[in-house]
Amino acid sequence: MNILKLKHHLTDPLYRNSLFLMTSTAVLTGLGFFFWMVVARYYSEYEVGVSAAIISVINLLAIISSLGLGSAITRFLPKAENPVGMINSSFIICGIFALVVTGIFLAGIDVFSKEINFIVDHIIFLLAFVVFTVCRPITILLGAIFVAKRRAEFTLVKNSIFAALKIPLPILLVMSLHAFGIVGSWGIAASIALVVSLFIFLPRIQRDYKPTLKINWDIMKLMWKYSAGSYLARIFFSAPALILPIIIVNNIGPEHNAYFYVAWTISSLLFEISHATARSLFAEGSHFEERLAPDVRRSFKFIAMLLIPAMILVVLLGKWLLLLFGESYSDNALKLLWILAFSSPFIAVNSIYTSILRVQYRIKELIALRASVAITVLVASALITPYVGITGTGYVWTGIQALVSVYAGLLIRVRYRAMKAANKSFTNRLDED
Structure with missing residues (x-):
């Protein structure tokens, strides 16, 4: 019976996509441990903190540059009449x-x-x-294309390619690039993984795909109507993780950011369980919205x-x-790690609720x-970190997630009943046919 259930999980698109996304994050985090362990052995805490801030900036600029098109691709690519045009147009616009x-x-x-x-x-x-930021x-x-497909x-x-390649590079670059050797290792590995994905993986899942420099403006107008709201929502979603390192570097120094960054990286593995399942739920809802209620329960x-x-x-x-990173990391980041870990159940509720909003085009509520x-976490953290350090940031993060989860949980119950009724009506129509 358990074997049959496991087989069902591996063939069901919702579970299958979720498992691959979570395994992907586990690989990133697991090999990321080795990467940061290597970094901690060869670079000072100051260099680690500065490099973590630069990587956060690159990711923040990438989120801003993506224009929310990732969500639009996940939503519209499954049923697009011209998928190649949609993909290439999105690449060009984001790159520029x-x-x-x-x-x-x-x-x-x-x-x-x-x-x-x-x-x-x-x-x-x-x-x-510049190159790393344009590629990101x-x-x-x-990633959105792979999920949509x-x-x-x-x-x-x-x-896996990215995570494995970046491990030996810090040792090779430490003498020539110093603090930027960490960023260089990260960026070179990411760029190689991008090239492999673009020219080998993408043509395998999208028939007749070839990179072009042509923009289909009709497709972009259609996507922008949806992605404009998703764009703001994505920026606000990513802002705490990407701006907090900059706040910490500016307020209390790069060394404290090194401790924060390692604790956050470990906690992100817990967060990704919910985020990956929510992304898969969104993809499934885009294919079959009438099955959203049972998919929410299964998620x-x-x-x-x-x-x-x-x-x-x-x-x-x-x-x-x-x-594993050093005694100073254990002394200064353990309490923060525990606090962040306890925020993960609240993040689960909030992630599922935001996927429901995205499927149902309730973008204004999602943005709000x-x-x-984002605003509460960033403002509160900026105010308290000079006095209570990185632990205060953890309390702010967990407290806000807990409050929002109460609101989200109540509305999930209300909307779940409506979705369940809609699913029952759809099933009855199928039986009649």
Whole structure:
């Protein structure tokens, strides 16, 4: 019976995509441990903190440059009449916008963070930063394409290439690039994974795909009507994870950011259980909205099955996990790790609710919800970190997620009944036919 249930999980698109996405994150985090362990051995805590801030900036600029098109691709690519045109147009638009956004950031880098302004003083660092930032939003879009096509296994392979390649590079680059060696290792590995995905994986899942420089404006107008709202929602969703390192570097120094970044990286494995399931739920809802109610119920069961034991492991083994990076990381980041781990059940509720909103085109509510979380977390953290350090950021994050989950949980119950009624009506019509 258990074998039959396992076989069902591996063939059901909702579970299959979720499992591949979660395994992908597990690979990223697991090999990421080795990457940061190598980094901790060869680089100072100051260099780790500065590099973590630069990587966060690259990811933030990539999210801004993606224009929310990842959500639009997940929503519309499954039924698109011209999928190749949709894919290529999205790549070109995001690449151009990334150049513009990167230029603006570099022009005002002294305003955003003086700790990382050495980038503009070295031509190699500057060019590498631009290339990495332009490549990153295209990588984001590729992930959305793989999910939309129900082929999330390619996300796993792409991330495995990235995670494995970046491990030895910090040792090779430490003498020549110093602090930027960490960023260079991360960016070179990500760029290689992107090239492999673009020219090998993508043609396998999208028939007749060939990269072109042609933009189909009719397709972009259709996508933008949906992605405009999703764009803001994605920025607000990503803002805490990507801006908090910059706040910490500016307020209390790069060393504290190194501790924060490692604790957040470990906690992200717990968060991804919910996020991956929610992304898969969104993809399934885009294919079959009438099945949303039972899929929501199955998603919660699936998350609980994985999240509860994972939380217990992180809490019990957190000290030893942090010791792998060094004694100072265990001394300074353990309490934060525990606090962040306890936020993961609240994130599960919030993630499922946001997927329901996305499937049902309730984008304004989605934006308002994510904006309230992001603004509150960032403002409160900026105010309290100079006094209570990174632990205060953890309390703020967990408290806000808990409050939002109460609101989301109540509305899920209300909308679940409506979705269940709609599903019953759809089933009755099928029986009549």
